[in-house]
Amino acid sequence: MGKVCFQCLKVFIIISNTICLLAGLAIMALSLYLYFDASMVLLRENSGNKLTVEIALFVVMAIGGVTALVSAFGCCGAIHESPCLLGSFFICLLIICGVEIGGGLYLYVRQMDTEVKNFIINEFRNNIKNWNLTSIPDTAKWAQKSLRCCGANGTADYIDQQVPAQFCKADDGTLFTQGCIGKILAQSLWVLITVLSIAAVELFSLIVAMYLCCAAKRDEEGYVGVSTD
Numbered sequence: 143m144g145k146v147c148f149q150c151l152k153v154f155i156i157i158s159n160t161i162c163l164l165a166g167l168a169i170m171a172l173s174l175y176l177y178f179d180a181s182m183v184l185l186r187e188n189s190g191n192k193l194t195v196e197i198a199l200f201v202v203m204a205i206g207g208v209t210a211l212v213s214a215f216g217c218c219g220a221i222h223e224s225p226c227l228l229g230s231f232f233i234c235l236l237i238i239c240g241v242e243i244g245g246g247l248y249l250y251v252r253q254m255d256t257e258v259k260n261f262i263i264n265e266f267r268n269n270i271k272n273w274n275l276t277s278i279p280d281t282a283k284w285a286q287k288s289l290r291c292c293g294a295n296g297t298a299d300y301i302d303q304q305v306p307a308q309f310c311k312a313d314d315g316t317l318f319t320q321g322c323i324g325k326i327l328a329q330s331l332w333v334l335i336t337v338l339s340i341a342a343v344e345l346f347s348l349i350v351a352m353y354l355c356c357a358a359k360r361d362e363e364g365y366v367g368v369s370t371d
Contacts (some may be wrong), residue, residue, distance in 0.1 A: 147356060151350045152220050158347055159216035162209055169206030174201050212238060220354060228355035235348055242341045262295045285322050286310055295321035
């Protein structure tokens with residue numbers, strides 16, 4: 143029974159880390175795409191926060207790379223039942239979990255309530271002032287069309303001006319009434335939920351990795367690592 147449990151946990155580590163490895167590579171690829179894509183370069187240039195956006199992209203790239211590397215440790219450690227690789231995997235994953243949980247909560251609670259809101263409001267103020275100048279690319283115009291929202295807080299932001307139909311209306315003529323702040327913060331909430339869900343899986347992986355590491359180490363030292371009953 144113990145041997146079956148050991149093998150099941152080993153398979154779990156291999157599968158979960160293979161998924162994380164692919165996810166890490168996908169995150170790196172997406173970040174590189176967002177960095178080099180011509181339309182995204184244009185958005186960064188006109189956002190007024192080019193440096194902040196680029197730093198954020200580099201951080202995401204680094205997270206993807208670290209995730210892929212740590213997942214490789216976990217896969218190889220489980221396949222070869224190596225205490226060294228499993229121990230390295232455990233330590234790295236413990237650090238990543240702490241950073242993910244702490245960083246995710248900090249960014250959501252602090253940044254989403256202040257800096258992001260101020261950034262969105264400023265973007266839309268500039269957008270409302272110059273929206274009819276269609277030759278000027280604008281992050282806020284892109285957000286309104288993509289997120290199906292209008293203004294920072296709603297159509298009332300365009301008071302004394304005609305609401306820009308090309309950005310605040312769907313193809314069927316329906317007017318978007320919800321403000322973009324709510325839409326963007328709702329997306330941020332889902333990002334936080336995703337991060338915390340991943341962290342929960344990682345915490346379970348920590349427990350499994352420690353068990354496999356101890357079992358493999360006992361086996362190396364000539365003790366019975368797991369029951370073969």
